[in-house]
Amino acid sequence: MYQVLYRKWRPKAFAEVTGQQHVTKTLLHELQSDRIAHAYLFTGSRGTGKTTCAKILAKAVNCLHPVNGDPCNQCEICTGIDDGSILDVVEIDAASNNGVDNIRDLREEATFTPTAAKYRVYIIDEVHMLSIGAFNALLKTLEEPPAHVLFILATTEVHKLPATILSRCQRFDFKRIAPEDMSKRLHYVAQQEGIDLTEDGAMLISRIADGALRDALSLLDQCAGQGGRVDEKAVTAAAGLAGREHLFILSKAVRTNDVPLALEVVDQLHSASRDMARVCEELINHYRHLMLIRSMEDASRYIVCSSQELDQLKEEASQYTMPAILHALSVLGRVLDHMPSVANRRVEMETALVRLCNPQLDGSNEALVRRMEKLESAMRSGRLTPSTQTSGTAVSHQPEAQKEHLESETVAENNIYQPVKETTAVPTKKKPSQQAVQPVPLTCWPEVLSELSQTAKPLHGVLDGSAAYEAGNRILIDAPNPLAKILINEAEHRDALRQAIQNQTGRRYGLGPYRREENSDHQDPMAALEKKLDALGIPMDKK
Known part of the structure; x- marks a missing residue:
């Protein structure tokens, strides 16, 4: 019967374990110096060698002819553990044997001496699946087991284990296997099995396996089953990945x-x-x-x-x-x-x-x-520049703040920064009743911004350092950040701003931009000073 690759090529000695030298080196030294602990805890992600190292350790402590700490894999104990005929090494799946009764049975068995081996070894896989009662039942035996008993616990979720269990075990953390190390192992297995594996195919398998050598060998087995060369294209098809x-x-x-x-x-x-x-x-x-x-x-x-x-x-x-x-x-x-x-x-x-x-x-x-x-x-590269005028449109030279008061409410609703097209006309003196309302600061603007920080955070961010002015039935916004104009022109943010203003003032306002008046007759103070000094005949040194 065919045996899948990850079972056929499971390491039988610590030297064959890939990518876990920090674990195997320590275990070998403990075996060589006869400093074996009574309980071990192997943690790490799936497929990194936890169960494999547990089985090698179980054989090493019972081997009749150990070789520098490794099992010989030839004596009757090693072969018996491999084929399951030695009952002194017990592997328990905690996912299906997680009750108090199962642990009580284990405690009773542990009191008996081994029948053939030196140690009775219990390998409890996925130990985090045990119930609280089962953990409590295991505590005393785990702390002071008989001299002939060795516990090896393995788990992928060490954070679920009680602290009382962790403190009673010697812990080893298994790392994800590096892609380079995994690729070397895949090439070795492929060479032994006569599989034509390319470098790019091995690297892709390593990337898909994500540090789990067992998954990598399973995928290699699947690719080899298709026949032909195992390259990147074959791996992509076998794994169901997008190219x-x-x-x-x-x-x-x-x-x-x-x-x-x-x-x-x-x-x-x-x-x-x-x-x-x-x-x-x-x-x-x-x-x-x-x-x-x-x-x-x-x-x-x-x-x-x-x-x-x-x-x-x-x-x-x-x-x-x-x-x-x-x-x-x-x-x-x-x-x-x-x-x-x-x-x-x-x-x-x-x-x-x-x-x-x-x-x-x-x-x-x-x-x-x-x-x-x-x-x-786009603004930095010059592809987009803030503009307050539309090309081909003549804009009157009246104060900007007054011009905003004459814009229609419809324009304010759709795009508050869209300029109003005006035709050039002969200036006429306006009657006092026609004069625009002078804007006054909106005193509740900080409260409006505070509300926006909860309802429209992006808009609140670009309005930082802004001010608002009330002018009749409109609120004019003075924002130094040019992105504020873009956001307010979007319906979602414009509605949020109007609603926040209404919540604070009790009125529904239109929105518009505030532009400070520019005095065309204003003269540069330095130019005025220079003119006065020239009139007095005093020279001015310009640097």
């Missing part, structure tokens, strides 16, 4: 706001029976790579990919801004959380891409920062 080209096309579509292209790619992936959750995970990982490249000079240490793909990632990252990358990570992260509970994952993925291509459809803070950064970049 690299799809990820780059999707990120380009988001960058260029190309919604049709993004939806077309999703349709192709769906037609190929790709799992949308896996596609979302790969796209998140893709944007993580872009974030790392944008954040540091050399990100190759933290990105598992070929040199050719790294060049592609660098080129793509150079065309992205950090706010856009963070916005994509935020949206895709929320979508990935929701996918397990939605009926149609494709729709969820399409919705996310539409929001990424159109940040104005997303009300999150990340989307707003992305839009603001784009506006600031």
Whole structure:
């Protein structure tokens, strides 16, 4: 009967364990110096070698002919433990044997001496699944076990263990296996099994396994079952992942706001029976790579990919801004959380891409920062400049504050910063009744800003340092930040501002910008001083 690779190539000596030298070195020294503890706790993520090291340790303490601390794997004890004929080594699954009665039975068995081996070894896997009562029943035996008993506890969630258990064990933390170490092990296994494994295929398997060698060997077994060469293309097909080209096309579509292209790619992936959750995970990982490249000079240490793909990632990252990358990570992260509970994952993925291509459809803070950064970049490069006039429109030279009083309420409702087109006319003297109302400061403006800090935080941020003036049935806003004009022109923020003003004043006002009057006859004070000194014949030294 065929035996899967991760079982066939399970390490039988500490030297064969991959990526856990800090654990194996300590255990070997304890075995060589005969300083064996009565209880061990192995913690770490799945597939990192916890159960493997527990079985090697169980054989090493009972081996008849140990070799520098390692088991010989040839004596009757070692072979008996491997084939399960030695009953002195017991492996217990705590997920299905988690009750008080199970632990009581274990305590009763522990009092009996081993039948064939030197130690009776109990390997309790997933020990965090034990109930509180079971933990309490195990405490006394774990603290002072018989001399012939050895406990080895293994768990992936050490934070769920009581402190009383942790204090009674010698703890070893297993790290995720580095991709380079995992790739070497995969090449070794592939060579022994006669599998044609390429370098890029091994690296992709290592990246997918995420530090778990057992998962990597299982995926290699699956790829080898397809026949032929195990390269990047074969691994992509076996794992059900989106190919690299799809990820780059999707990120380009988001960058260029190309919604049709993004939806077309999703349709192709769906037609190929790709799992949308896996596609979302790969796209998140893709944007993580872009974030790392944008954040540091050399990100190759933290990105598992070929040199050719790294060049592609660098080129793509150079065309992205950090706010856009963070916005994509935020949206895709929320979508990935929701996918397990939605009926149609494709729709969820399409919705996310539409929001990424159109940040104005997303009300999150990340989307707003992305839009603001784009506006600031356009203003710095000269592609967008704040303007108070429309080209081809003649604007009268009357004081700006008075001109605002003559603008219609309809203009204020739709776009408060849209200039009013005026025709050049012969100036006529206005009657006193026609004079505009002089603006007066709005005393409750701090309270309005305080309310906005709760209801419209982005608008509150750009209105920092602003002032407001009441002029008849309109509120004129004096904001030093040019982005305030852009935000207030949006219906959502304009309505929030008007509602906050109404809550404080009890009246419904129109909105408009406040522009300070400019005195055309005003003269520079320095120029006036220079003129007076010239009249008196006093020279003025200009520096």
